[in-house]
Amino acid sequence: MNHIAPGARAGIYHYDEIDRRFVGERVEQFRKQVERRLAGELTEEEFKPIRLMNGLYLQLHAYMLRIAVPYGVMSAVQLRKLSEIGRKYDRGYGHFTTRQNLQYNWIKLEDTPAILNELADVDMHALQTSGNCVRNVTTDQFVGAAADEVVDGRVYAEILRQWTTLHPEFTYLPRKFKIAISGASSDRAAVRVHDVGLLARRNEAGEAGFTFYVGGGLGRSPFIGKLVREWVAEEDFVAYLEAILRVYNQYGRRDNIYKARIKILVHELGLDTFRQEVEEEFERLRGPKYRMAPEIVAEIRKHFAPPPFEELAERSDILERAKATDPAFANWVAVNVAEHRAPGYAIATISLKPPGGIPGDATCDQMDLIADLAERHSFGELRVSHVQNIVLAHVKQDELYDLWQQLDAAGLGTANAGLIGDIIACPGLDYCALANARSIPLAQAISARFADPIRQRTIGELGIKISGCINACGHHHIAAIGILGVDKKGTEFYQITVGGDPTLTTAIGDILGPAVTETEAVDAIEAIVEVYLANRTGEDERFVDTLKRVGHAPFKERIYAAD
Amino acid sequence: MPSQDGSLKAITANRLRDGVVVFLGADAAWVEAFADAALFAAADADAALAAAKAQAEGEQFGVDVYAFDVETENGVPVPVKMRERIRALGPSVRLDLGKQAAA
Numbered sequence A: 001m002n003h004i005a006p007g008a009r010a011g012i013y014h015y016d017e018i019d020r021r022f023v024g025e026r027v028e029q030f031r032k033q034v035e036r037r038l039a040g041e042l043t044e045e046e047f048k049p050i051r052l053m054n055g056l057y058l059q060l061h062a063y064m065l066r067i068a069v070p071y072g073v074m075s076a077v078q079l080r081k082l083s084e085i086g087r088k089y090d091r092g093y094g095h096f097t098t099r100q101n102l103q104y105n106w107i108k109l110e111d112t113p114a115i116l117n118e119l120a121d122v123d124m125h126a127l128q129t130s131g132n133c134v135r136n137v138t139t140d141q142f143v144g145a146a147a148d149e150v151v152d153g154r155v156y157a158e159i160l161r162q163w164t165t166l167h168p169e170f171t172y173l174p175r176k177f178k179i180a181i182s183g184a185s186s187d188r189a190a191v192r193v194h195d196v197g198l199l200a201r202r203n204e205a206g207e208a209g210f211t212f213y214v215g216g217g218l219g220r221s222p223f224i225g226k227l228v229r230e231w232v233a234e235e236d237f238v239a240y241l242e243a244i245l246r247v248y249n250q251y252g253r254r255d256n257i258y259k260a261r262i263k264i265l266v267h268e269l270g271l272d273t274f275r276q277e278v279e280e281e282f283e284r285l286r287g288p289k290y291r292m293a294p295e296i297v298a299e300i301r302k303h304f305a306p307p308p309f310e311e312l313a314e315r316s317d318i319l320e321r322a323k324a325t326d327p328a329f330a331n332w333v334a335v336n337v338a339e340h341r342a343p344g345y346a347i348a349t350i351s352l353k354p355p356g357g358i359p360g361d362a363t364c365d366q367m368d369l370i371a372d373l374a375e376r377h378s379f380g381e382l383r384v385s386h387v388q389n390i391v392l393a394h395v396k397q398d399e400l401y402d403l404w405q406q407l408d409a410a411g412l413g414t415a416n417a418g419l420i421g422d423i424i425a426c427p428g429l430d431y432c433a434l435a436n437a438r439s440i441p442l443a444q445a446i447s448a449r450f451a452d453p454i455r456q457r458t459i460g461e462l463g464i465k466i467s468g469c470i471n472a473c474g475h476h477h478i479a480a481i482g483i484l485g486v487d488k489k490g491t492e493f494y495q496i497t498v499g500g501d502p503t504l505t506t507a508i509g510d511i512l513g514p515a516v517t518e519t520e521a522v523d524a525i526e527a528i529v530e531v532y533l534a535n536r537t538g539e540d541e542r543f544v545d546t547l548k549r550v551g552h553a554p555f556k557e558r559i560y561a562a563d
Numbered sequence B: 001m002p003s004q005d006g007s008l009k010a011i012t013a014n015r016l017r018d019g020v021v022v023f024l025g026a027d028a029a030w031v032e033a034f035a036d037a038a039l040f041a042a043a044d045a046d047a048a049l050a051a052a053k054a055q056a057e058g059e060q061f062g063v064d065v066y067a068f069d070v071e072t073e074n075g076v077p078v079p080v081k082m083r084e085r086i087r088a089l090g091p092s093v094r095l096d097l098g099k100q101a102a103a
């Protein structure tokens, strides 16, 4: 087997023999389960929960396989394997999702054990991507690189991976359980819309600790995570989370799937009672068994040691010269490149949202190219962001121009990170069996309408997010402009919300008015943008701020006045 | 076969081994193209569906077996809902994929 060789690569956790043996055993079990299903020894009713535990869903056209990318970080070798699988077993592309993972849309059940076997060769799998377990923990896509980072979230996300994967108590929770960690001063992981959202921080003594938000979530009943405890010391991190999961496991509702998430439990018990239950459980649990010793944390942290950065000047003359001669590149740098904490380095976001494109889709050729570029420019490591883009976290500023030219030649050089073209869209009715309406065509029409990079920059920070049904996989609730697909007597309609916010000032958007058709929706978005531009006090007043100041009225008037 | 629009049904499933969309055709054989699907009067659809389910599940052939509405447009039967139109053709955003690509 060609396991990933440890070496001078950045931030990739290397599986040990225990991890490998476990993943290997699960693949073998599943192979036999598939054989028994195909032979009729298992009914669909018996088999379905088993296949879901291995990340395999049935969608409209075929099976869909969801590959785990723990905390969104992977190696170039792993991405190349994903591309190889996409070519061999799928249709030459993959879809990167808001859960920082990858989905294939055209998988055959009979091929799945072989696919899982190939994934295991590069320490990958589809565990904890489905079912009522603790799902793969998500984090900031700039982790370990961002200039504003306080604590490295990967360390704790990896601890959680090891702690939850084989935890018998957490395999049959009342419902799925999603945890997100952010360790920077700006929240890029949408922590307050997760079942548990963790802010990793440092106290005055420089020790790491966590703020716990519990009960956030989207879907049918959106809730913003509530502050359960301001400070949990690092050594109590696992104990406190275990206490929360135990309270949830005991009181969470198993009788009604719509009321089974922890957000409903927190809501129904009330925050104070919930907190009291957790604190009592925490007191019982606290002790040597659950204490996370500093040595353990240090051991895990070693895996995430910074890559061997060179000592470079703060600013790169090569970069400045390239910007001066190539305005398109200068625009990409201004929009898609973020500050790195090491002098002379930068964080580059590769947009998977070309104007008119399918958000999050990448062809296998593009994946191969990104893997090559990650190797050449970012220590062989890359990240998937929850906005469905790819991030090369450690690029020398000197090399940005070279990187961008290669990206641009492959249709990956779009400059729209965080702008109106950077749309999140779920698969919707083009693929998803639960959908009420299509999401992708609307995303394509909107990004094409706003293709002009100068217009996008003028509009500034403005997120559009689209879901094809109330499950809200496209995060529409927390978008500055959210779009929800609904079915009205067999016709697709779209409900527009405004004022959502995915950052720490989390807000759920409000419905602007009656749902509109697809064509009307694109015009309505343009009208909203025009009203914003006409009303803002200046370029530094963001859309959400203008909306707060002027309210819904001018927007409603403009969109609904005609009828 | 009744000709009144909206009162027709067809039966679909996903093939177990590969997930491919199939339709119940003539003589209770499963076919891959919607054009070859058998059409049932609404009154007969329940019995046909029950038989198709029993057969598909009994022989480990198909899963998620269900009936859906069909209407005729310019004399050609088409699924009423977008969901089954997309199942019959493929993703509307990737005309190179799915059954529409083979045509």
Ligand code: HEM
Pocket (backbone or CB within 6 Å): A057, A059, A064, A096, A097, A098, A099, A103, A175, A178, A216, A217, A218, A219, A220, A261, A425, A426, A427, A431, A432, A433, A434, A471, A472, A473, A474, A475
């Ligand atoms: C295509 C097959 C999919 C199915 C069957 C599916 C199913 C669901 C369901 C049933 C929920 C609601 C859960 C609840 O509230 O209890 C949900 C929520 C969610 N899903 Fe999906 N989903 C699919 C695809 C995706 C994709 C492609 C993404 C990423 C782009 C995604 C990410 C999420 C997120 C972020 C939520 C909402 C957050 C929350 O859990 O509250 N899902 N999904």
Ligand code: SF4
Pocket (backbone or CB within 6 Å): A426, A427, A428, A429, A432, A433, A434, A435, A436, A467, A468, A469, A470, A471, A472, A473, A474
């Ligand atoms: S939001 Fe609905 S339509 Fe979109 S992927 Fe999730 S379940 Fe499917």
